Amino acid sequence: MQLVIGNKNYSSWSLRPWVLLRTLDIPFTEIRLSFNDPDFKLQAHQYSPTAKVPVLVDHDFAVWDSLAIAEYLAEHFPDAGIWPADPQARAMARCLAAEMHSSFSALRQAMPMNVEASLPGIGMNDAVAKDLARLVEAWRDCRSRFGSDGPFLCGHFSAVDAFFAPVAFRLRTHAVTLPDDAAAYVDALLALPAMQEWHNEACAEQDFVSCDEPYRSADEAAAAWA
Ligand SMILES: N[C@@H](CCC(=O)N[C@@H](CS)C(=O)NCC(=O)O)C(=O)O
Numbered sequence: 001m002q003l004v005i006g007n008k009n010y011s012s013w014s015l016r017p018w019v020l021l022r023t024l025d026i027p028f029t030e031i032r033l034s035f036n037d038p039d040f041k042l043q044a045h046q047y048s049p050t051a052k053v054p055v056l057v058d059h060d061f062a063v064w065d066s067l068a069i070a071e072y073l074a075e076h077f078p079d080a081g082i083w084p085a086d087p088q089a090r091a092m093a094r095c096l097a098a099e100m101h102s103s104f105s106a107l108r109q110a111m112p113m114n115v116e117a118s119l120p121g122i123g124m125n126d127a128v129a130k131d132l133a134r135l136v137e138a139w140r141d142c143r144s145r146f147g148s149d150g151p152f153l154c155g156h157f158s159a160v161d162a163f164f165a166p167v168a169f170r171l172r173t174h175a176v177t178l179p180d181d182a183a184a185y186v187d188a189l190l191a192l193p194a195m196q197e198w199h200n201e202a203c204a205e206q207d208f209v210s211c212d213e214p215y216r217s218a219d220e221a222a223a224a225w226a
Contacts, residue, residue: 004031004047004055008202010212012036012113012166014054015198017073017192020162022194024071024080028056035209067101068100070159089146093153093160096138100163107131111170112212115202119215120175135167138184143181151188165189171200 003021005014021028033043033053043050048064056063056072063072074082083090086205106127142153142160149155153164168189171178178186189195 001026002031002043002057003026003028004053004057004091006033006053007035007205007207007209008032008198009115010113010209012108012170013066014050014077015166016070016112016162016172017054017056018071019165019192019194019198020070020082020159022179022197023157023162024077024082025191026077034207036207036214056067066163070097070162074159081156082159084144084146084156084158085153086146086216088106089154090140092146093158096142096153097160097163101137102169104131104135104167107135107167107170111174111176113166113169113175114212115169115199117173117216118175122215123174124176130176132176135164136179139164139182139185141225143185151185153185157192161189165192165195168195190206 001015003017005011005018008014017155018030020026027161031047033040037043044053044055047055047057048062050064054066054069055065056069058072058076063069063219070082075082110123110125110128121175128153132215139153146154152158152161168186171186172190190199206222211220
């Protein structure tokens with residue numbers, strides 16, 4: 001299996017299946033495309049009809065949406081723990097992954113993933129605060145009902161945590177202050193070996209994408225990366 005991804009510094013959608021595969025030890029080959037490459041669209045279109053990343057390629061079959069990738073993996077690796085075993089925990093995990101997939105637009109827009117950057121205080125506004133309040137409530141609710149066996153939303157790491165992995169980087173980059181329980185969950189995500197691997201590779205990329213860097217010039221980013 002191959003996973004086609006974008007820049008590790010910026011591609012929040014790519015991180016979800018990548019951290020899921022890595023953390024659950026499912027072997028795959030990574031194909032990284034650069035958003036800076038003038039041929040990005042052409043290259044991505046070779047794998048997906050949407051010309052977007054991520055794409056999971058299984059022989060000649062493409063799955064081009066992160067939620068569909070999680071479900072495809074769950075069907076092909078039923079013992080890998082992609083979703084929690086308990087039916088109610090599984091249903092809640094799916095609700096939260098779907099909510100992350102379709103909501104939190106203020107947070108996504110104002111605090112985009114930029115792994116290597118430090119932008120404390122930038123991006124906060126009323127709509128973001130509302131998204132954050134919902135995140136804290138959702139995490140607390142899931143952990144209190146299903147999280148007793150470990151630090152993740154349903155105890156053990158599963159797909160729902162992979163869906164919130166980009167949020168952990170966003171919150172760290174923007175130095176968002178959280179209640180203790182939410183901060184502990186973010187710390188657990190950031191401490192995953194796969195997250196540390198992604199972080200190190202993102203910092204090593206040095207592939208500045210100007211439209212994703214509204215607060216810095218290319219020179220400032222180059223200096224930060226040096
Ligand atoms: N629904 C898709 C969204 C994929 C998506 O928007 N990917 C972005 C990268 S993070 C992309 O490929 N952008 C490049 C473009 O639109 O040209 C998923 O869940 O995988």
